Amino acid sequence: MFDFSQLHPSLAQQLKTLGYHTSTPVQAEAIPAVLEGGDVMAGAQTGTGKTAAFALPLLHKLLTESVEQPSSPRVMVVVPTRELAQQVLDKIIAYAALTPLRCVALYGGVSIKPQVARLASGVDVIVGTPGRLLDHLYNKTFNPDQIQTLVMDEADRMLDMGFMPDIKKLLTRLPPQRQTLFFSATYPKQVMNLAYKLLSSPTHINIDAPNSAAHTVEQRVHPVDRRKKRELLSFLIGSRNLQQVLVFTKTRQSAEALVKELKLDGLVAEAIHGERTQAARNRALEGFKNGDVRVLVATDVAARGIDIPQLACVFNYELPHQLEDYVHRIGRTGRAGQNGLAISLVSLEEEGMLQAIETLLDSRISQEWISGYEPDLTAEVEHRQKRGGRGGDKRRLKKQLAKKAGFKRR
Template sequence: MSFNSLGLSDALLKAVSKKGYTIPSPIQQKAIPPILEGKDVLASAQTGTGKTAGFTLPILQTLSQGKHLSHRPIRALILTPTRELAAQILANIKEYGEFLDIRSAVIFGGVNQKPQVAQLRQGVDILVATPGRLIDLQNQGLLTLSKVEILVLDEADRMLDMGFLRDIERILKVLPAKRQNLMFSATFSKDIKKLAMGILHKPVQVEATPENTTVDAITQKVYPVAKEKKTELIIKLITEGNWQQILVFTRTKQGANKLCEAMISAGIKAAAIHGNKGQGARTKALAGFKNGSLTALVATDIAARGLDIPLLPHVINFELPNIPEDYVHRIGRTGRAGANGEAISLFSPDETTFLRDIEKLIGMKLPIENIAGFEPDPKASTQPIKQGQGRQQRNSTPRQPKTDNSNRSSNNSFGPRRTNDRRSN
């Protein structure tokens, strides 16, 4: 199947061809036709499957064929959990919409809102937003969502993990009742299915890969290692293997900083990226990682969401995630666009429960390899780490959403928001 057979316009086909694509990915083949037909869609798609084009291409086509209003109200709203993902989606929209008269913009927290507001005032057809900044600008009367025709919830599972359910519910209340709804998620948990039931109308369900499985192009392996020797082992692997472009996951921000400092001391060019880092520092670190001036990027799960790094060869789990679905998200950063990738997990005895949960989720036993001199004590405790050291378990009570900026007046359609009810997304 080619892109020509999906019913896309000549302007979009020209943009797709310019990017060098000729054959749509499975999720694009399955999602684009029903979206063009105006149907609601619930899609299961892992990172690296081409899902962003799976919804941006048909949205661009639908809006370009509709009526063009001089004041350009927001007609398509794409909600994402993180700044990085929001910026990446906007970049895709601009690339694919190069030959169309469509205006798009992105808004997210952590940066000055004035440039974002200025762009909104010029008129925007497609708005990509994180929930917090969207609500804040709506509360200030700086944007309206009354003309939205298409709503997209991207990385819906991650938005629930991050506690954005209340924000999503507030946003839904001010959207037109009649609209097309698209939901994309790497996993279909009970919470996701419940959310979908309340938003989607007779949705077409599509999957790029079987639910909660890992990409075939990724070689996965586990190295048992004493907890106190993890840093030494990861430095050994990177330096002796002469690896380039390694994305490393830690469970905490403090752990990311500590590991990054150790790598730099060992002569490895590294940077940490997490929620405590300012947007400027995060953008600089990602740019350095992409252009090769940095060898390793050490990240927490939330900060790494939405990172678009083509042909990333290595992902290392310095610590296993305590939410098994996060393992799927993490390793999905490699093995993209048909390329092979390697995912390595450094496994200490206290992570035994996490490993079992991951294997149960993905339906396979991960191959284990021992490295002489780094093996853990066979008598070491297999008791899980304390919950305070990692993100909460999925079955615990969802955290309340936190968004950005200062407290705003409660005289608005979203209702009051407490001063401490904020996340810088």
């Protein structure tokens, strides 16, 4: 356990005001390691306090070190999405409220001019997405030579989103002699390769096993006929009186279509995905946070940065393309030590993905069959035959489907 009173007095006082009394496991291990100045490679789920784990010691160092050029940024935090950039910035501003330190978020989808003006006034910490950070570097709106620490937050997501070329360009413009902090909830091979290139003799911090789900999240699967998914979703929201529900889909088309159907069911719903403007995304997210929007339907790209501490439940309306995204999705609930529930509505055609997710997690996810919504095996047989799938004896095919590991009653 790390004692926050060891930090700069301005930080320690503000943390008391914010109600930070006990460090989380990732904070207890990461803060001393960051303060020592070495590289850090940390594996921790979202909602475990990892932003404070790197922000607090870095703010402490900024406050206690002498500076020759106070107008140049000394810390750069790179994140995959605009929402996460704003979330991280908001937390850093809250921690540094009693200090003279200045911070700015740099991301696309909004005018670059206010960001340029903010940089010109002098900042200590910049938080940004790879593309917009490169825009500023190309335009020479800030000097990267004074960057002392680079933080890669949610590195796995950045690689999934195809940011590797931008990241490589970004790294060539930063001082080679720097501290690098690498945070990722999952560590597939590509992420490990990047970490090995960036880090020098890092301190390894593993709060959870790689690719594991947060222990505070109860996971549940409802096998469902694919044609009744939306009906079951509305039924569960209404019958359980769920007031703040985050729902994940695979594509923006699915998100928009689902929102239209939910509105017809009388639910106040909004979609958030990469094709919506930043202003529209901000309005939808703000409405969700203040309770005006009951159901927020999101794609994986847009969901990064959604930080609702008391979010009790998330739904996987469709299982994700990437296995690791399942871990990130359910990490939106059960945050900050709170209990959460993650419900996946899984049709027969998704059974292979469900089994792959269980293999990734090295555990079985409990199932609950709801009367009236069970998968229709006969309809599935006919569907597969019509699309040119396996033919032959319907009884045999139906029996084989029923025996699929992901859907036999447990």
